[in-house]
Structures are given as C-alpha cells and as structure tokens.
Amino acid sequence: xxxxxxxxxxxxxxxxxxxxxxxxxxxxxxxxxxxxxxxxxxxxxxxxxxxxxxxxxxxxxxxxxxxxxxxxxxxxxxxxxxxxxxxxxxxxxxxxxxxxxxxxxxxxxxxxxxxxxxxxxxxxxxxxxxxxxxxxxxxxxxxxxxxxxxxxxxxxxxxxxxxxxxxxxxxxxxxxxxxxxxxxxxxxxxxxxxxxxxxxxxxxxxxxxxxxxxxxxxxxxxxxxxxxxxxxxxxxxxxxxxxxxxxxxxxxxxxxxxxxxxxxxxxxxxxxxxxxxxxxxxxxxxxxxxxxxxxxxxxxxxxxxxxxxxxxxxxxxxxxxxxxxxxxxxxxxxxxxxxxxxxxxxxxxxxxxxxxxxxxxxxxxxxxxxxxxxxxxxxxxxxxxxxxxxxxxxxxxxxxxxxxxxxxxxxxxxxxxxxxxxxxxxxxxxxxxxxxxxxxxxxxxxxxxxxxxxxxxxxxxxxxxxxxxxxxxxxxxxxxxxxxxxxxxxxxxxxxxx
Numbered sequence: 001x002x003x004x005x006x007x008x009x010x011x012x013x014x015x016x017x018x019x020x021x022x023x024x025x026x027x028x029x030x031x032x033x034x035x036x037x038x039x040x041x042x043x044x045x046x047x048x049x050x051x052x053x054x055x056x057x058x059x060x061x062x063x064x065x066x067x068x069x070x071x072x073x074x075x076x077x078x079x080x081x082x083x084x085x086x087x088x089x090x091x092x093x094x095x096x097x098x099x100x101x102x103x104x105x106x107x108x109x110x111x112x113x114x115x116x117x118x119x120x121x122x123x124x125x126x127x128x129x130x131x132x133x134x135x136x137x138x139x140x141x142x143x144x145x146x147x148x149x150x151x152x153x154x155x156x157x158x159x160x161x162x163x164x165x166x167x168x169x170x171x172x173x174x175x176x177x178x179x180x181x182x183x184x185x186x187x188x189x190x191x192x193x194x195x196x197x198x199x200x201x202x203x204x205x206x207x208x209x210x211x212x213x214x215x216x217x218x219x220x221x222x223x224x225x226x227x228x229x230x231x232x233x234x235x236x237x238x239x240x241x242x243x244x245x246x247x248x249x250x251x252x253x254x255x256x257x258x259x260x261x262x263x264x265x266x267x268x269x270x271x272x273x274x275x276x277x278x279x280x281x282x283x284x285x286x287x288x289x290x291x292x293x294x295x296x297x298x299x300x301x302x303x304x305x306x307x308x309x310x311x312x313x314x315x316x317x318x319x320x321x322x323x324x325x326x327x328x329x330x331x332x333x334x335x336x337x338x339x340x341x342x343x344x345x346x347x348x349x350x351x352x353x354x355x356x357x358x359x360x361x362x363x364x365x366x367x368x369x370x371x372x373x374x375x376x377x378x379x380x381x382x383x384x385x386x387x388x389x390x391x392x393x394x395x396x397x398x399x400x401x402x403x404x405x406x407x408x409x410x411x412x413x414x415x416x417x418x419x420x421x422x423x424x425x426x427x428x429x430x431x432x433x434x435x436x437x438x439x440x441x442x443x444x445x446x447x448x449x450x451x452x453x454x455x456x457x458x459x460x461x462x463x464x465x466x467x468x469x470x471x472x473x474x475x476x477x478x479x480x481x482x483x484x485x486x487x488x489x490x491x492x493x494x495x496x497x498x
Contacts, residue, residue, distance in 0.1 A: 165417030233459025272491030352396030
C-alpha cells in the first residue's frame with residue numbers, strides 16, 4: 001500500500017470555502033491561526049491554513065489533490081507546518097525539492113508553535129535518509145500524546161506500521177484516538193484496519209460500519225469493511241456493498257480507486273463467478289483509470305498484477321495472457337522499479353512469466369543490492385522479501401521444484417508482510433505455495449495445509465477445489481466427491497448470472 005490519497009466530493013472544498021469555514025469556527029490571535037483539529041500554527045495567512053486543511057482532507061480521504069499543500073508555502077514561505085508537510089508530500093517523487101521545503105521549515109523553527117515543532121521533528125525524521133522505522137514510530141507516538149487530535153499524524157502512523165508489517169504496534173495507539181475524536185471523519189476506518197489485520201474481525205466490522213455511518217463517502221472505511229467481508233467469505237455482500245459505494249471513488253487517487261476495484265474483482269473471482277465478470281472489472285474499471293490525466297500508472301499496475309497473479313494460481317491465465325503481456329511490456333521501464341516491495345516482487349513474476357527472464361533477474365539482483373546497503377536490522381527483516389522474490393522468479397519461469405525449495409515446507413505468507421501488503425494481498429503467495437506443493441507431488445502436505453486453511457475459510461470454493469485435486473492425486477475417491485460437492489455448492493451460492 002502506497003501513500004496515495006482520496007477525498008469525497010462533499011469534502012473536496014475550495015480554498016476559499018476552507019478559509020470562510022475557518023474564520024467562522026476559530027478565533028485566533030494576531031500572527032497565529034488554528035488548523036482543522038484546533039492546534040495553533042504561527043502564520044497570519046488564512047490561505048496557508050486553508051491549504052493545510054484541504055491537504056489534510058485529501059490525505060485522510062485518499063484524494064487526487066494532495067499537491068494542494070504546495071500552495072501553503074506560497075501563501076506563507078515562513079510557515080513551518082506548511083513547509084514540512086510539503087516536504088513529506090514530495091519525498092517519494094521529488095527528493096531534492098522535498099529537502100528544500102524541509103530546510104525552509106527548519107530555518108524558521110525558532111518562531112514555530114509547540115505543535116509545529118513536534119510535527120517537524122516527527123516528519124523531518126520520517127523523510128530523513130537513514131530513517132529507522134522504530135524511531136520514527138516513537139517520535140510520532142510522543143507527538144500524538146501531546147496532540148491527540150492530529151489525524152494527519154495518526155494516518156502517518158497507520159502507513160508506517162503497515163510498511164513495517166506490524167499492525168500490532170498501531171492498534172494500541174489507534175484505540176487512544178476514539179475519546180478525543182469520537183465523531184470525526186476517518187477515525188473509525190483507521191481503527192478498523194489494524195483490527196482486521198490482527199484477526200479481530202467483529203470489532204473491525206463494527207468500526208468500519210461506524211466510519212461509514214459518519215461519512216458514507218469514506219473510501220478507506222469502504223475498503224476496511226470489504227476486507228472483513230472478504231476474509232469471512234461473504235463475497236456477495238462485499239460486492240453489493242462496494243459496488244453501491246463505487247460512484248464516490250471517482251474523486252479518489254489511482255491507488256484507492258484501482259485497489260477498491262481490485263477487491264471487487266477478487267471477490268467475484270473467489271466467489272466462483274464467470275471470468276467475464278473479472279475481465280470486465282479489469283478492463284473497464286481498473287485499467288480505465290489509466291486514461292485519466294492525473295492517473296498514477298504504477299498504482300494501477302500493482303493492483304492489476306495482483307489480480308493477474310491470482311488468476312495464474314487458479315490456472316486461468318490463458319484467458320488473460322494477452323493482458324499480462326501488455327502489462328509486462330510496460331513494466332520493463334526501470335523507472336517504475338524500487339518503489340514498493342510488493343510491486344517489485346510481482347513485476348519479477350510477470351516478467352519471468354512472459355519469458356523476459358533477463359530483466360526479471362536484473363530487478364531481483366537490484367533488490368538484493370539495495371538490501372545489502374540497509375542497516376543490519378533492516379537487512380535481517382528484508383531477507384524474507386528476497387526469499388519471496390527469488391521464489392516467484394523461479395515460479396514464473398516454471399522451475400517449480402526450485403520455487404518450492406525457496407519457500408520451504410512451512411511457508412506462511414502472514415510472516416512476510418514486511419513487503420508492505422495486507423493479509424488479503426499476501427494470500428496470493430500462500431496460493432502459489434499450495435500450487436507448488438501439488439506440482440511437486442507433495443499431496444499429503446497439501447492436504448494437511450489445506451484442511452487447516454479451510455477451517456479458517458470454510459466458504460472459499462478455490463480451497464475446496466485444491467483439496468479436491470489433492471484427494472484425487474492421493475486416490476481418495478470418497479473425499480474427492482465430498483470436496484467437489486462442497487465447492488459446487490459454494491460456487492452456486494454466491495453469484496448467479498443469466
């Protein structure tokens with residue numbers, strides 16, 4: 001998950017409206033103003049504050065207009081908060097410019113408010129060259145202890161913990177949001193995500209529905225509720241809910257728009273609908289995003305790859321091979337590499353799958369090289385990412401024995417979330433492992449693993465189909481019939497098309 005953001009239409013207000021709203025809500029002293037959540041900022045510019053507030057809505061709502069924050073330094077070049085938030089906004093796309101904004105913020109710290117100083121310290125460290133994630137999290141924790149209504153900083157914590165693969169670190173912090181922000185937009189969606197990633201599905205569903213109740217257009221709350229429903233194999237319910245919300249995604253960033261549609265496509269796929277339905281979403285929703293002038297292609301490509309890889313684990317790739325070849329050709333552009341570990345790993349699979357093993361190997365070796373330059377602590381963590389990257393490289397080439405050796409006999413994708421992926425995104429690597437077990441004749445191991453997994457997701461037809469195949473390879477006719485009937489019943493129960 002990349003830090004791209006969207007906002008609902010009713011919250012995507014002009015700077016003028018934001019300024020008028022602020023003047024009605026806040027009374028302020030000469031030389032200072034107050035941001036959305038009520039904390040003081042040293043600026044006399046209403047337009048600067050309006051830009052900061054608009055940016056906050058964009059980030060929290062996953063909007064397309066994050067760069068509105070670049071207007072804040074134009075209105076007040078000395079504003080510490082405006083400058084440091086502009087630096088954070090640009091750090092992944094224009095490092096040199098981001099550093100210029102950070103230096104501007106630092107040069108005016110002497111006149112900054114306590115709130116601005118705390119935000120600067122946390123954000124400036126977050127974007128530093130040798131950032132340690134644990135230190136960054138600690139700095140944000142200290143900031144939020146003093147300023148608990150700062151939802152933008154809470155969002156940075158959510159994203160930081162996601163890329164650490166540590167929802168257990170964010171959940172205790174997010175539970176502290178509620179007393180101070182009970183009726184605010186976005187809060188319950190942020191609470192729902194670590195809950196669902198830690199398996200507290202009933203609590204996660206309750207939080208996501210509360211977020212939706214507060215703001216029907218909160219695409220992150222939509223996403224979190226879909227996660228819960230999908231995990232519980234309530235595919236039809238998930239699709240009906242998401243398709244009912246889809247109109248509000250038009251103002252969303254490429255990542256949120258394509259990823260929410262990715263969830264819908266995977267629900268159809270997991271629920272056993274005809275492939276034409278998955279194809280329709282791929283062509284007319286996910287890829288249509290690329291036609292927009294402000295589309296971020298890499299965000300769309302990552303979700304497209306995730307869907308195509310799932311089709312491959314189900315031996316349905318032939319129907320989509322032309323699409324994979326087109327996508328893989330786009331991904332030979334090395335300028336797209338080294339942004340997201342999940343993206344890079346799936347690029348390696350795509351390139352090797354279509355026969356471009358040379359560039360796939362270049363990317364794989366590049367990941368290894370970058371890992372070798374990390375701190376010892378980070379290197380140890382990222383070895384799991386390298387392991388998965390090597391395995392999908394061999395898997396894409398059709399070297400199934402080597403791929404299985406790399407994943408090992410006790411693989412569990414949940415242990416590899418350091419690549420920056422949710423449980424549902426990671427599950428495709430479990431599916432690769434199940435397939436590799438069968439391709440290598442490890443049927444008894446496959447049966448044991450699949451029976452355990454089915455106890456967790458009894459309503460997933462694909463797992464029953466794999467179990468059916470495993471029993472058939474073992475010659476257990478009675479078990480084959482039972483698994484087949486179960487799979488057919490589930491496939492017939494979710495989606496009915498004329």
